[in-house]
Amino acid sequence: MIPPDHLLSSFANIYQQPPTLIAYAPGRVNLIGGHTDYNDGWVLPVAIDRYAWLAARPSSSDIATIHALDLDESVSFNIHQLDDKIDIKNRPLPKWAHYPAGVAWSLQRNNLTLTGFDAALTSTVPVGSGLSSSAAVEVAFAVTWEAITGWQADRMSLAQLCQSAENQYVGVNSGLMDQFASMHGVVGNALFFDCRTLEWEPVPLPENVALVIADTTVRRTLGDSAYNERRAACEEAVRILSDHLPNITALRDVEVQDFETHQHLLPPVIRRRAEHVVRECARTLRGVEKLQAGDVSSFGALMIEGNASLRDLYEVSCPELDALVEIATSLPGCFGSRLTGAGFGGCTVNLVEQAHAESFAHELTAEYKVRVGKDATIWICQAAEGAGVIEWGSE
Secondary structure, three states: OOOOHHHHHHHHHHHHHOEEEEEEEEEEEEEEOOOOHHHHEEEEEEEEEEEEEEEEEEEOOEEEEEEEOOEEEEEEOOOOOOOOOOOOOOOEOOHHHOOOOOHHHHHHHOOOOOOOEEEEEEOOOOOOOOOHHHHHHHHHHHHHHHHHOOOOHHHHHHHHHHHHHHHHOOOOOOOOOOHHHHHHHOOOOOEEEEEEEOOOEEEOOOOOOOEEEEEEOOOOOOOOOHHHHHHHHHHHHHHHHHHOOOOOOOHHHOHHHHHHHHHHHHHHHHHHHHHHHHHHHHHHHHHHHHHHHHHHHHHHHHHHHHHHHHOOOOOOOOHHHHHHHHHHHOOOHHHHHHHHOOOOOOOOEEEHHHHHHHHHHHHHHHHHHHHHOOOEEEEEEEEEEEEEEEEEEOO
């Protein structure tokens, strides 16, 4: 793993000495299982070879100083004075600093000792694109503090503490999938993850298939009310259905047949949200079976089916995402295409025959420009390893 050159040179310029460690944490795409994670369902994310990078050097103080290279902004905060979300000059923390501050807050709430440090942050995971840039940043800071202070936590616990930071400190009610994937990535594999039991297993991706990610360049803010409204709708569906299905505690527990029997009990909007989740959970289990059997065509068809459900039932798509999926599924070599992440903008993920990947990317970009009048950003990615730390000498 080779860190970006500008990270090292910028750190030295800012702090007048080299870092002692470099941490990295990947972004992710989710192949199937859209909005099932916070419903205790199943997901199939892939850690991708685009990373949040953090160079750090511990200090003897309680101050964490972070320079966000991509924003050219710096912040310093006391790691023991985080509740008010202010910096050392009593100014409100900038929004981006809520993520590292939230990680510090979460770790210390769980009795993990921290120390201050000087750090520089950069990322090749685009912000707001649905590739989990926030989770990558959280995980990078978590493994950095772990390495600096010497305590050790198992990876799932550390992912949960990062999720807690996002839920309780940043204020976004995200599930565990993003932090899990960033921590647990396996080269060449998707990650079949049960969000209730936390059991998981790698699922090999066919060697002749590329992950092509297409960015609409439409940005959404995950903390916006639309995401939290959908989560609340799912919880309300469980409350209503549990009067007739007493053993359910989440939509994951509702079988498709039982939903069809009782859906009339739900108000229209809540019914649509719940129907997506119930059918998507079943779709994800079928999809994993298809992928494990090497049936990429059937898996891709389930991706497309799930995208239509996200568009029509969960209503988290947008015209630009719809255009990318429509174009992609018309091109040679495309097995499947769907929006990835929360939606409302961001990216699609496409499973494409490796031999067609370059031409697919070119044609998708050109046709998107014609239809939408915008330039899509395309990456051909690989399934990558999870977060790690590189000890960096002072020589």
